[in-house]
Amino acid sequence: MYKTKDGEEIFIIDGHTHFWDGSPANQKNIHGAQFIDCFYGYHNALSPKENLWPKDKFDKYSAEQMYNDLFVDGPDDMAILQSTYLTDFYKNGFNTTERNSAMAKKWPNRFILNGAFDPRDGERGLDELDELAAKYNLKGVKLYTAEWRGDSRGYKLSDPWCYKYLERCEKLGIKNIHVHKGPTIIPLDRDAFDVADVDHCATDFPNLNFIVEHCGLPRLDDFCWIAVQETNVYGGLAVVLPFIHSRPGYFAHVLSELLFWLGEDKLLFASDYGIWTPRWLVEKFMAFELPDEVKRETGTDLTLQAKKKILGLNAARLYGIDVEAQKKKLAHAEAVAAE
Amino acid sequence: MMDAVAGRQHHEVLARLARVTDPELDEPVTTLGFITDVAVEGGHVAIRFRLPTYWCAANFAFLMAEDMRREVAALDWVQRVDVTLDDHMYADTINGGIRRGATFHEAFGNDAAADLDELRLTFNRKSFQRRQELLLRALLEAGRAPEMLVRLTVAGLHAACDDEVLGGLAARYLDRRDIPGSFDGGSLAFVDVQGRPLSAADAMRPYLRSLRNVAVNVEFNGALCRGLLAARFNEAQPDDREPTLRDFMLQALSRQTGEGQGHAQDTAPR
Structure with missing residues (x-):
């Protein structure tokens, strides 16, 4: 919970977190080592100096550490666990649904657990999705269209097999499709930043929500264009938000464009934990104001109401969280734990 | 000691390389800190470069390597140019392709769906x-x-x-x-x-x-790339400004005259 200096409570849902194992013991090959190194590079490149972690903590952190960083030291009230398999790089996967479920099992009021699918798994994958949805009561999935699989260097959401999976999601009540569209691993000549495939799906699956993680940067213009036409397309601020520290002027431009094209009801806060921690992100975001010149040019403003929506209310709506009831539940759980 | 001719040649190579830009960042590979070594011996020029991550797009890497070779080969005294990419998942494929003058498609075979002209455009x-x-x-x-x-x-x-x-x-x-x-x-x-x-x-x-x-x-990629490059090679980022071409050339020249042919990452501040 974040409290403004006037004492107002801001309910925070962290839209993108991971409980990963990138440690050398779990790495299958050099790609696994280079993948976590690249994440560590992001961490180093955009974190304030006082929030830098040593590499071994970054490789693999404990459940208690994560809980503390998000909810005790950090201001999150809830967090969404996004699953990333990368089984070609890591022996037990990077952060599979099963690994993430340890967090959700331990602190059920705190976490929303999302699964994943890969349309290249064909019929077998559909069965597995059924099982996964039943086992974890999934309301969302995270898709990584640039992931390698054998000889394949990725897929598109508009592939016929992907449509079968999205149809299945609809049937299973998995309403929220988080799609990684942003800085990517291993784009060869396939344009992995391309967001055009989201456009097709959003039109063809009006009952599903498509949350485009990282807002399609570095293809913000294409993303904004699609999002303005499709009412069920949202922007996830993971990786975008940390620029608030090192490049605040740049961040203001990006955010004002997002507010102009998508509006404050369509943006979701995310720390991308463990790449970044939520405390400094939320503190800086709450203190942030758009410069006058940017406001004038786009006619947008980042009001307190907009901040509240972005930090939690929008995600609560997508995931059917009753914020007042959830606050009571969390307060009760805390009181019990303190006894 | 580098004589005057070698110094001038080195300078000319750097000036040609400064015409090569990272396609997405639209900045010279020299100011981005991608070039780690330039060695000139008679008509033979050897260039080494690196990228911010092991994963950087292979098509961009190939394009830059091709451009470096073409730019430097345009100098009338140059007879041979070797371009080597280090620390990249496709280093072998790219280096081999550039060495034999292959196209991106020829170098990567079925993994590459198209050649680079459209990307360049x-x-x-x-x-x-x-x-x-x-x-x-x-x-x-x-x-x-x-x-x-x-x-x-x-x-x-x-x-x-x-x-x-x-x-x-x-x-x-x-x-x-x-x-x-x-x-x-x-x-x-x-x-x-x-x-x-x-x-x-x-x-x-x-x-x-x-x-x-x-x-x-x-700029999204530009800011990330600079940060990633610095983090990857454990180099300090300048606090108040981006290094300019002039900084790079001064550094490269002093390295050549003072220390022979060391890689930039060996001499960069830690």
Whole structure:
């Protein structure tokens, strides 16, 4: 919970977190080592100096550490666990649904657990999705269209097999499709930043929500264009938000464009934990104001109401969280734990 | 000790390399810190480079390697150019391909769906738009009227850019002015990426805003790349400014004259 200096409570849902194992013991090959190194590079490149972690903590952190960083030291009230398999790089996967479920099992009021699918798994994958949805009561999935699989260097959401999976999601009540569209691993000549495939799906699956993680940067213009036409397309601020520290002027431009094209009801806060921690992100975001010149040019403003929506209310709506009831539940759980 | 001829040759190679840009960042590979070593021996030039991550797009890496080789080979005293990419997941494929003069498609076979011409064009268009935006904003800030700018000719642009900063921006822009189509001194200086004249002067602000989105996208990767490069090679980032070509050349020259052929990462501050 974040409290403004006037004492107002801001309910925070962290839209993108991971409980990963990138440690050398779990790495299958050099790609696994280079993948976590690249994440560590992001961490180093955009974190304030006082929030830098040593590499071994970054490789693999404990459940208690994560809980503390998000909810005790950090201001999150809830967090969404996004699953990333990368089984070609890591022996037990990077952060599979099963690994993430340890967090959700331990602190059920705190976490929303999302699964994943890969349309290249064909019929077998559909069965597995059924099982996964039943086992974890999934309301969302995270898709990584640039992931390698054998000889394949990725897929598109508009592939016929992907449509079968999205149809299945609809049937299973998995309403929220988080799609990684942003800085990517291993784009060869396939344009992995391309967001055009989201456009097709959003039109063809009006009952599903498509949350485009990282807002399609570095293809913000294409993303904004699609999002303005499709009412069920949202922007996830993971990786975008940390620029608030090192490049605040740049961040203001990006955010004002997002507010102009998508509006404050369509943006979701995310720390991308463990790449970044939520405390400094939320503190800086709450203190942030758009410069006058940017406001004038786009006619947008980042009001307190907009901040509240972005930090939690929008995600609560997508995931059917009753914020007042959830606050009571969390307060009760805390009181019990303190006894 | 490097003699005067070798020093001049080295300088010429660096100047050619400064013409090679990262396609997405639209910045010279020299100022981005990608070049780690330039060795000149008679007519033989050996260049080593690196990228911010092991995963950086193979097509971009290939394109830059190709451009480096072509630019340096254009010097009349150069007989052979070797370009080597280090620390990249496709280093072997790319280095082998460049060595045999293969196309991207030939080098990567079935993994590569297309050759690089279209990619090059896409990024040249973005580069045109980005350079145009910077120049237009600078001219507006310097008090030039939008009504005048939409009618300005290329020859007139030269005259209007009467100081060093504007002149530099104009030169960079004119370097890409052929993207929408061929031009001469009498052509309009400012056209959109399709070659159409800019509409009425009151539409200048919305037009600039649309161009700025191109820059915003490019900058996202630019800021990340610099940070990732510094983190990867454990090098300090400058606090207050980006290093310039001049910094790089001074550093490279002092390295060559003082320490022979060490890699930049061996001598960079930790």
